[in-house]
Amino acid sequence: xxxxxxxxxxxxxxxxxxxxxxxxxxxxxxxxxxxxxxxxxxxxxxxxxxxxxxxxxxxxxxxxxxxxxxxxxxxxxxxxxxxxxxxxxxxxxxxxxxxxxxxxxxxxxxxxxxxxxxxxxxxxxxxxxxxxxxxxxxxxxxxxxxxxxxxxxxxxxxxxxxxxxxxxxxxxxxxxxxxxxxxxxxxxxxxxxxxxxxxxxxxxxxxxxxxxxxxxxxxxxxxxxxxxxxxxxxxxxxxxxxxxxxxxxxxxxxxxxxxxxxxxxxxxxxxxxxxxxxxxxxxxxxxxxxxxxxxxxxxxxxxxxxxxxxxxxxxxxxxxxxxxxxxxxxxxxxxx
Amino acid sequence: xxxxxxxxxxxxxxxxxxxxxxxxxxxxxxxxxxxxxxxxxxxxxxxxxxxxxxxxxxxxxxxxxxxxxxxxxxxxxxxxxxxxxxxxxxxxxxxxxxxxxxxxxxxxxxxxxxxxxxxxxxxxxxxxxxxxxxxxxxxxxxxxxxxxxxxxxxxxxxxxxxxxxxxxxxxxxxxxxxxxxxxxxxxxxxxxxxxxxxxxxxxxxxxxxxxxxxxxxxxxxxxxxxxxxxxxxxxxxxxxxxxxxxxxxxxxxxxxxxxxxxxxxxxxxxxxxxxxxxxxxxxxxxxxxxxxxxxxxxxxxxxxxxxxxxxxxxxxxxxxxxxxxxxxxxxxxxxx
Numbered sequence: 001x002x003x004x005x006x007x008x009x010x011x012x013x014x015x016x017x018x019x020x021x022x023x024x025x026x027x028x029x030x031x032x033x034x035x036x037x038x039x040x041x042x043x044x045x046x047x048x049x050x051x052x053x054x055x056x057x058x059x060x061x062x063x064x065x066x067x068x069x070x071x072x073x074x075x076x077x078x079x080x081x082x083x084x085x086x087x088x089x090x091x092x093x094x095x096x097x098x099x100x101x102x103x104x105x106x107x108x109x110x111x112x113x114x115x116x117x118x119x120x121x122x123x124x125x126x127x128x129x130x131x132x133x134x135x136x137x138x139x140x141x142x143x144x145x146x147x148x149x150x151x152x153x154x155x156x157x158x159x160x161x162x163x164x165x166x167x168x169x170x171x172x173x174x175x176x177x178x179x180x181x182x183x184x185x186x187x188x189x190x191x192x193x194x195x196x197x198x199x200x201x202x203x204x205x206x207x208x209x210x211x212x213x214x215x216x217x218x219x220x221x222x223x224x225x226x227x228x229x230x231x232x233x234x235x236x237x238x239x240x241x242x243x244x245x246x247x248x249x250x251x252x253x254x255x256x257x258x259x260x261x262x263x264x265x266x267x268x269x270x271x272x273x274x275x276x277x278x279x280x281x282x283x284x285x286x287x288x289x290x291x292x293x294x295x296x297x298x299x300x301x302x303x304x305x306x307x308x309x310x311x312x313x314x315x316x317x318x319x320x321x322x323x324x325x326x327x328x329x330x331x332x333x334x335x336x
Numbered sequence: 337x338x339x340x341x342x343x344x345x346x347x348x349x350x351x352x353x354x355x356x357x358x359x360x361x362x363x364x365x366x367x368x369x370x371x372x373x374x375x376x377x378x379x380x381x382x383x384x385x386x387x388x389x390x391x392x393x394x395x396x397x398x399x400x401x402x403x404x405x406x407x408x409x410x411x412x413x414x415x416x417x418x419x420x421x422x423x424x425x426x427x428x429x430x431x432x433x434x435x436x437x438x439x440x441x442x443x444x445x446x447x448x449x450x451x452x453x454x455x456x457x458x459x460x461x462x463x464x465x466x467x468x469x470x471x472x473x474x475x476x477x478x479x480x481x482x483x484x485x486x487x488x489x490x491x492x493x494x495x496x497x498x499x500x501x502x503x504x505x506x507x508x509x510x511x512x513x514x515x516x517x518x519x520x521x522x523x524x525x526x527x528x529x530x531x532x533x534x535x536x537x538x539x540x541x542x543x544x545x546x547x548x549x550x551x552x553x554x555x556x557x558x559x560x561x562x563x564x565x566x567x568x569x570x571x572x573x574x575x576x577x578x579x580x581x582x583x584x585x586x587x588x589x590x591x592x593x594x595x596x597x598x599x600x601x602x603x604x605x606x607x608x609x610x611x612x613x614x615x616x617x618x619x620x621x622x623x624x625x626x627x628x629x630x631x632x633x634x635x636x637x638x639x640x641x642x643x644x645x646x647x648x649x650x651x652x653x654x655x656x657x658x659x660x661x662x663x664x665x666x667x668x669x670x671x672x
Contacts, residue, residue: 070419070423248614251617277557281558282587
């Protein structure tokens with residue numbers, strides 16, 4: 001016998017049975033009484049209950065990353081995010097089950113397997129695409145989950161998000177206030193929903209302010225950042241300011257400008273997103289959209305513990321990345 | 337009944353029973369025949385066998401990291417190492433179970449719990465200290481494991497190591513050949529065995545070549561790297577060359593030298609260890625001890641699969657980090 005037998009007989013969810021047998025909040029007294037009566041009728045012994053409930057609890061959260069593992073070490077975002085998750089998990093003796101796969105389909109298959117074999121108490125979903133099949137599966141299966149990203153792509157699941165559009169607009173306004181009229185955005189992977197949100201905000205804000213906004217697509221690697229920066233700065237109508245989608249591409253862009261003999265910020269301004277220790281140790285130090293990614297990871301973990309405990313789905317806004325102005329942005333002096 | 341009952345009755349290991357029942361290599365035909373006979377005598381049904389074997393195989397490797405999670409995102413080593421592990425794990429549908437804890441004792445407790453509750457097929461041990469209790473536990477318990485580090489600290493377990501002493505001597509000889517007579521080593525955490533191996537090699541090689549070798553201790557953070565570099569370069573007898581234990585400290589050191597108006601490599605030479613994309617995107621680019629950390633992680637994972645399959649303990653030398661000379665090291669010109 002399992003607790004699902006009790007759930008079926010009592011006409012309630014497995015979670016409600018678990019709550020009732022454990023004496024935890026989250027079910028009405030009426031439901032609790034019915035569950036306990038059914039459990040008694042079925043001869044449910046406390047020792048059996050204890051064992052089944054212990055088996056149901058894996059003390060593990062899962063995360064499947066659909067990224068090329070060869071590029072994972074390049075930027076600090078994921079390591080900081082994992083570190084933030086681990087800060088909360090370690091307080092409760094939880095582990096993180098991590099698998100890197102090649103595609104969204106493989107990620108879905110892994111989540112299905114973990115759910116089927118009861119490997120995790122809940123999962124964190126990152127890098128969502130539009131109409132993401134992972135969000136749909138998780139919503140259907142009832143596997144506790146938190147989506148890292150905009151509520152608009154979370155498919156009704158609990159989400160923790162940052163207002164990337166607001167951050168992008170702040171960066172564009174900062175550059176325009178310094179006199180820049182030709183700004184380039186060095187963007188990350190176009191398949192990711194949050195990249196598109198940044199793309200749209202960049203296009204809207206440059207349009208609104210009447211300045212030229214050029215979109216340069218990359219795969220987040222410093223090689224790509226270097227290449228598109230060189231092409232842009234040696235082109236016919238070079239930008240006087242660039243906003244990069246990660247820190248290593250911004251550092252690569254700074255180096256390209258210096259190699260071309262262009263002063264930073266005298267001739268070219270540079271903004272990095274996210275901020276990192278790297279941005280504070282270049283010369284000049286990099287102006288950056290700063291977000292505490294470690295705290296973000298901890299926030300996500302706390303919300304997932306809440307979901308596992310039965311909280312209703314909700315969207316939680318994490319702190320909005322804000323502009324930290326350092327030495328790499330200044331008044332536009334070139335023809336622009 | 338479990339497969340350990342069969343193992344006990346047949347007088348063989350649980351692993352041998354598993355191999356025999358699965359029809360896999362690794363046991364003699366004689367053993368296979370005995371195991372199958374005992375299984376038959378005990379009424380071992382194929383369906384039971386299938387279930388028990390499935391339970392015994394978790395398709396998971398574990399890694400407990402005894403590090404401050406707040407500092408994890410700073411350097412690229414661990415993310416690249418995890419990426420390398422994941423490349424091999426994902427080929428076989430394996431996941432990585434990751435837990436970050438505060439101390440070696442907590443790491444030991446986590447390993448003991450994972451072993452007791454059969455959460456992992458094997459573990460990777462990193463950041464070993466002298467007489468490490470984790471290595472002793474793993475050796476006693478029979479939990480399949482690979483030690484990342486010098487065979488001298490692996491307690492007889494399978495190890496995958498890099499010859500850090502040889503790499504350090506190469507870096508020192510390079511600097512001495514350029515005329516440097518006062519060299520500083522900006523070292524990482526003194527509690528780690530591989531730090532001590534590098535410390536010793538640095539002291540020995542500078543002593544052998546008759547140059548001054550100064551040891552500066554840090555916690556791997558760029559803040560610490562910046563502080564000790566500033567103290568050393570503004571001291572009474574400043575070094576003309578510095579060797580850093582990671583990439584972010586080397587970048588921080590480069591920035592300090594520039595802020596002090598000291599040319600690199602004209603007045604100060606800088607060597608980073610490990611190499612990273614970061615080292616290729618500073619100005620000048622950083623001379624570095626280069627090691628393919630992603631490949632190192634993959635190597636470790638492959639050896640752990642071998643150990644799980646029954647391979648005898650052995651020490652495997654991974655490629656030795658070699659010096660990639662770039663723009664940050666040059667002829668010593670200051671009084672030295």
